[in-house]
Amino acid sequence: MPVSGLVLLLHPDQPLSPLLDALERHPDLMIAEPVERRVPLVADTRDAQHDKEVWGWLRARPEVLDVAVALIHDDSRNA
DSSP: OEEEEEEEEEOTTSOSHHHHHHHHHOTTEEEOOOBTTEEEEEEEOSSHHHHHHHHHHHHHSTTEEEEEEEEEEEGGGGO
């Protein structure tokens, strides 16, 4: 199962609350307290394909300028 530690860099002209609400409702994401226009989060997905779908969903959000990677761990590669 891939686990990604990410930081979303947010657009300065977009409101935060719609994005934060969507992130909190997403079953595969755990978010931390936003710091200025950055949102740290963890994506815990079932497989590589699902991981790509979650990343695509994040990148498609109009509030998100970039998705920075802090950590990626995939324990399924050790199986």
